[in-house]
Amino acid sequence: MNTILISRDESLKFESENDRESRSKLRGHHLICLNFFRGEGYSEDFIRNIYEVLTKKKVEIVSGPDEVCAKCPYLKDEKCASHEYTDETILVQDKKALGLLGFVPGEIVDWKMIAAIVPDILEEWKAQFCEGCGYREVCFNK
Numbered sequence: 001m002n003t004i005l006i007s008r009d010e011s012l013k014f015e016s017e018n019d020r021e022s023r024s025k026l027r028g029h030h031l032i033c034l035n036f037f038r039g040e041g042y043s044e045d046f047i048r049n050i051y052e053v054l055t056k057k058k059v060e061i062v063s064g065p066d067e068v069c070a071k072c073p074y075l076k077d078e079k080c081a082s083h084e085y086t087d088e089t090i091l092v093q094d095k096k097a098l099g100l101l102g103f104v105p106g107e108i109v110d111w112k113m114i115a116a117i118v119p120d121i122l123e124e125w126k127a128q129f130c131e132g133c134g135y136r137e138v139c140f141n142k
């Protein structure tokens with residue numbers, strides 16, 4: 001996996017007060033995976049966008065492509081065309097993530113709520129989805 005790294009300090013140059021107060025729109029599996037974001041991603045634009053997404057305190061849960069996908073080089077015709085996944089498998093991940101977290105599309109949550117649940121569901125999530133993921137090393141140092 002080819003990724004680049006941008007530090008949070010560097011990215012904060014792009015953060016505004018408004019961003020912190022507003023709401024991001026995210027799909028199910030990103031509610032779990034972004035807890036392990038370490039500044040790596042598919043492109044500079046993609047990474048900067050994630051830092052911006054993470055400055056927003058509230059999250060509106062959406063189905064399908066979200067604010068992270070919007071800057072992803074793998075988003076094609078509103079579908080995930082990643083070399084690692086199919087759009088179908090990503091949708092399954094979203095559904096499973098929301099089931100584990102106890103959230104539904106359309107719900108508005110915040111990162112504190114998510115962080116409180118993630119430790120309890122992480123082992124099940126890892127067992128099902130992290131094994132073959134290219135970011136496993138970044139998230140869990142292995």
Ligand code: SF4
Nearest residue numbers: 069072074075080082
């Ligand atoms: S790889 Fe797919 S699910 Fe992940 S951000 Fe890109 S388009 Fe979205």
